[in-house]
Amino acid sequence: MHKKERLQKVIAHSGYTSRRKAEQMITEGRVKVNQKVVAELGTKVGPNDQVEVDDIPIEKEEPVYLLLYKPRGIISSVKDDKGRKVVTDLISEEIEERLFPVGRLDYDTSGLILLTNDGEFSQKLIHPKFKINKVYVAKVNGIPSKQEIYELQKGVHQDGEYLRCVNSRMLKIDKKKGKSIIELTLREGKNRQVRRMFDSLGYRVEKLKRERFGSLTLGNLNPGEYRELTPHEVKQLLDIAEKNVK
Structure with missing residues (x-):
């Protein structure tokens, strides 16, 4: 027997949108269940109910x-x-x-x-x-000082935005080539954030890889x-x- 689930959860699981936006669509009267407009957030639906958003049926996919x-x-x-x-x-x-x-x-x-x-x-x-940690490893052209690496945790300003990481540490130094490998942990994901943070210190990121997500x-x-x-x-x-x- 399939249990009934909240309407906004079913819409979110379909991949149509997030639960928060689904709730907004429901309260705006944009959602129908079995061809009737439903504006109550507590509404629950089962596998045999037909759900439509803006008159378009959603596909109740299994989550992947x-x-x-x-x-x-x-x-x-x-x-x-x-x-x-x-x-x-x-x-x-x-x-x-x-x-x-x-x-x-x-x-x-x-x-x-x-x-x-x-x-x-x-x-x-x-x-x-939700503060999910994402760990990045950057290959940097140059060798930042300990103080500069710590600056990344304190936060830097770049293009009018305040950018910071929750942790940063040197992994490897190649003095002959003048390069370094540095690990950064972020909880946000602003556009090109890691590269911009190093740019603010005068260093160019040659390679960047995300190695951990939560x-x-x-x-x-x-x-x-x-x-x-x-x-x-x-x-x-x-x-x-x-x-x-x-």
């Missing part, structure tokens, strides 16, 4: 959660106006659900990115208030490869988010 090792030169989107390759192009056609990336990685940044069709899951992982790592994946998250991993991420809000 993938961990992808994004290579450099791939767009973190479901489509690109310039015809460049996007992350969903790397996913097998056997997965029929409409997936989208959780947050984004820049075009020239590689590493761990999640894909899902669960809007509520995505919202909890990318909103800064409790997840790339493991043995190669660039372009992906795997499904286990139910335990999904629960672990959501537990971290919920714990951080309290």
